[in-house]
Amino acid sequence: MAAFYYDNLLRSATVLSEDTATDFEVERGLDGRTSTQVGMETGANRDLVFDFGSAKSFSHVCVANHNLNGATLTVAGSSDNATYTTVGTIAYDNDYVRVDAVTSSSYRYLRLRFSGHASTIYIADIFVGQPLSLLYGIPHGFTPPEQADQDEIQAHMTGGGSLVGISIKQKPKRIRLALNDYPASWFKSNWLAFTESMKIYPGYFLWKDGERAMFFTFDRLIGIPAFRGNIRQSINLNMIGFVE
Amino acid sequence: MSFETEAAKLSRHPFWIVKLELDASISPGGSEYHCSGRPPLGYMFHPSINDNGIDTSPTRMGIGAGFGRLGRVTINFQDFTWGENGTYWAKLFAENPYRLDRKLKLYTGFYDGKNFDWNNFREQLYFIKKVTGPNSTGRVTIQADDPLTLINPEQSSTPTAPNAKLFADITATQTGTINITDNTDFEATGGIVDLDGEFARYTATSGADSLVVSERGVYGSKSDEHSEGDQVSPCYDFDKQNAVDVIRNLIDKFTPIPIATYVDSTDWDFQRDEYLFGAIATGVIKAGQSIKTEIESLCKNFYISVFFDTEEQKAKLVPIGPLVTAARRITIDKNIFSYRENKTEDQTKIVTQTRIYYGRRNHYSGETDKNNYKEWLIVDNGTTAAQVGKDLVREVYAQYIPEGGASSANNLAAKINKQFVLGLIKYECTLDAIDSDIKVGDIIEVFSPVITGTDGLPVPTSFICIERDHYDGSLYHYKFVRTGFALGSKYRLIAPNTMSGVTYTTATDEQKAKYLFICGNNGEFSNADAGHCIL
Numbered sequence A: 001m002a003a004f005y006y007d008n009l010l011r012s013a014t015v016l017s018e019d020t021a022t023d024f025e026v027e028r029g030l031d032g033r034t035s036t037q038v039g040m041e042t043g044a045n046r047d048l049v050f051d052f053g054s055a056k057s058f059s060h061v062c063v064a065n066h067n068l069n070g071a072t073l074t075v076a077g078s079s080d081n082a083t084y085t086t087v088g089t090i091a092y093d094n095d096y097v098r099v100d101a102v103t104s105s106s107y108r109y110l111r112l113r114f115s116g117h118a119s120t121i122y123i124a125d126i127f128v129g130q131p132l133s134l135l136y137g138i139p140h141g142f143t144p145p146e147q148a149d150q151d152e153i154q155a156h157m158t159g160g161g162s163l164v165g166i167s168i169k170q171k172p173k174r175i176r177l178a179l180n181d182y183p184a185s186w187f188k189s190n191w192l193a194f195t196e197s198m199k200i201y202p203g204y205f206l207w208k209d210g211e212r213a214m215f216f217t218f219d220r221l222i223g224i225p226a227f228r229g230n231i232r233q234s235i236n237l238n239m240i241g242f243v244e
Numbered sequence B: 001m002s003f004e005t006e007a008a009k010l011s012r013h014p015f016w017i018v019k020l021e022l023d024a025s026i027s028p029g030g031s032e033y034h035c036s037g038r039p040p041l042g043y044m045f046h047p048s049i050n051d052n053g054i055d056t057s058p059t060r061m062g063i064g065a066g067f068g069r070l071g072r073v074t075i076n077f078q079d080f081t082w083g084e085n086g087t088y089w090a091k092l093f094a095e096n097p098y099r100l101d102r103k104l105k106l107y108t109g110f111y112d113g114k115n116f117d118w119n120n121f122r123e124q125l126y127f128i129k130k131v132t133g134p135n136s137t138g139r140v141t142i143q144a145d146d147p148l149t150l151i152n153p154e155q156s157s158t159p160t161a162p163n164a165k166l167f168a169d170i171t172a173t174q175t176g177t178i179n180i181t182d183n184t185d186f187e188a189t190g191g192i193v194d195l196d197g198e199f200a201r202y203t204a205t206s207g208a209d210s211l212v213v214s215e216r217g218v219y220g221s222k223s224d225e226h227s228e229g230d231q232v233s234p235c236y237d238f239d240k241q242n243a244v245d246v247i248r249n250l251i252d253k254f255t256p257i258p259i260a261t262y263v264d265s266t267d268w269d270f271q272r273d274e275y276l277f278g279a280i281a282t283g284v285i286k287a288g289q290s291i292k293t294e295i296e297s298l299c300k301n302f303y304i305s306v307f308f309d310t311e312e313q314k315a316k317l318v319p320i321g322p323l324v325t326a327a328r329r330i331t332i333d334k335n336i337f338s339y340r341e342n343k344t345e346d347q348t349k350i351v352t353q354t355r356i357y358y359g360r361r362n363h364y365s366g367e368t369d370k371n372n373y374k375e376w377l378i379v380d381n382g383t384t385a386a387q388v389g390k391d392l393v394r395e396v397y398a399q400y401i402p403e404g405g406a407s408s409a410n411n412l413a414a415k416i417n418k419q420f421v422l423g424l425i426k427y428e429c430t431l432d433a434i435d436s437d438i439k440v441g442d443i444i445e446v447f448s449p450v451i452t453g454t455d456g457l458p459v460p461t462s463f464i465c466i467e468r469d470h471y472d473g474s475l476y477h478y479k480f481v482r483t484g485f486a487l488g489s490k491y492r493l494i495a496p497n498t499m500s501g502v503t504y505t506t507a508t509d510e511q512k513a514k515y516l517f518i519c520g521n522n523g524e525f526s527n528a529d530a531g532h533c534i535l
Helices: A184-198 B003-008 B088-095 B147-151 B243-254 B265-274 B291-302 B384-388 B406-419 B509-514
Strands: A003-005 A014-018 A038-040 A045-066 A072-078 A085-091 A097-115 A121-129 A152-157 A163-169 A173-183 A203-206 A213-218 A226-228 A232-242 B014-021 B032-035 B049-057 B072-078 B103-110 B121-132 B139-145 B176-179 B191-195 B199-206 B210-216 B232-242 B280-285 B304-309 B314-319 B328-331 B342-346 B353-360 B373-380 B393-397 B424-432 B443-447 B461-470 B475-482
Touching: A045 A213, A097 A121, A097 A203, A097 A213, A173 A184, A184 A232, B003 B103, B014 B049, B014 B121, B049 B461, B072 B103, B072 B121, B121 B147, B147 B291, B147 B304, B191 B210, B232 B243, B243 B265, B243 B280, B243 B291, B243 B304, B243 B314, B265 B314, B280 B291, B291 B304, B291 B406, B353 B406, B373 B406, B393 B406
Parallel strands: B328 B443, B353 B393
Antiparallel strands: A003 A203, A014 A045, A038 A121, A045 A097, A045 A121, A072 A085, A072 A097, A085 A097, A152 A163, A173 A232, A203 A213, A213 A232, A226 A232, B014 B032, B014 B103, B049 B072, B072 B139, B103 B121, B121 B139, B176 B210, B191 B199, B191 B232, B199 B210, B232 B280, B304 B314, B342 B424, B353 B373, B424 B475, B443 B461, B461 B475
């Protein structure tokens, strides 16, 4: 089911321990920037341990801009920071953005254990939390993010007609998502927190299970829900971000 | 991997990185890097360079005119939040209240978003001159110039001695120990002193307030009486030294440019020994003079250009004139893009006659007074005057070519005449990164429909590259000026007598390219090869 992932529990958690490299501490994987990354050197297990302060529910782990290909993440929760229960194991590939489900759980302590990496791993953004699920399926007219290729291509031709080279300027993906006829109650429950968070940090969007996820923010205007009969509301979301 | 390897690929992803070397850093790791696109993993590059946010105004070589135009880069950045409060650029500038002349390094190259390698980038060094912003939309603009900006007059001049004045009256012929109020700024080993309008030679300083003067009225200046309190200043002189060495010494002695780092001395020595062996200069530079101005005068006297190669990170010295080696040919079929190709002619620059005034009598004054020069060389430029319909005379006051410097004067006149026989002809075109090995100062041969003969067919024409602008990722825009010399022109020494037994007919091709041989009275060698004119 299509969903947004924006409420990152890790940002408000206390970091109890981290096996990170110098200048690549865990906070750099939580600031929303692609220029700063959490980094962990090779080794059997590299752990990031968080304390939420009280039990929090989570069901998904997302990462963006990483080189985790070949590495494995073992997600475990604990109530006492002594005994951990594994709630999910994720094997990574080259996808720039990943949204992976783990067993929906509620724990105070969380351990993210990375293993199997042959070189130093870097992750620009890590998310742990729950989805904000859309109520209905994706409407007609929607372009999946991976197909919204905006890259700028310039062909260099000589006066004699020979193709000498091609320059490619990589651009972020731009997509437009319409939420049509949503109950006003859905907006009242979710919209304020969602938009307030998106003003500070980027989020993740998965339009269909098994499809490519997008690490995104809004492109200028968030948009204003339009009333329909004082019951249903609709909104268009202009999103910009990275996929591949 | 390398820049050249990536440039040669058909499909390329241009990428820019900027490093700011300010006094204080705020980014983790202690370096301020910014990039044009998605930052690579493992590197803390802030992706803050705006789309099309890099505008380079490249070095432009002045043809025989010194420094030409400095290279300049203007970069637009986007500000972004940094920490709980404030923005990155506002905080960075607050941490660094002084930014003038701090280093900015621009790296241009290729990054496909997956495999980042510094070897795929070329580094260009600049010095920050101007910072604008951040403004209300978060826009920050930094303007920086190439390292030869350090030679600008406000930063580089010959030293003055404001506290040095004559302690007592002196006669017009007085030598020996002469007391002044302070000799701190004078060379302990001697030199030239400016005695309020007269050059005198001193051999040493003495104590804290004396000069040992050995000769009065040197370099053609008038020996005269001077009074107590008259200003006394140190000067820098060079007597029959090679111009290349003089220019290098001036940079080394009076500018903040570190010679070992930014001057390619090996190449300068090669240029001196190979092409400028006869460029012998004599002159005196007074106190407080702009080093840039003096070097430009030397360059004009010997038809030399000095510029900074921002990619090689070295100051280059190039004598303008013919080369003995074959030049790279660029053609409309394989290299030249159809857009932005242009040829311009400025016939107001035609030279029908060149007059060189050299052998300066009084080096203290009269720089542009013909009568202050002992020797004049006047050279007509073929039949051009009749063709143009009037005389267009170029006068050069060669203040640093000494008396007896006929060969240098002839050389200068020949080069000016040859280059400007049809006026100033410029050519510009755009080339792909794969052809970016053409550098400023290189001679190239253009084969393009914009330069044709009477039959309408392209005529190969030699130009010297004066500007190279890496302006859009994989594209380079070049500007050239016609040299007037045919490729393969001879411009060499008469061979020394070290080739015993070797004649033109027995010489190797390499020897023929390097040495001159005396042909017969009919202008031909014994095998009927045509002789060459000596410039």
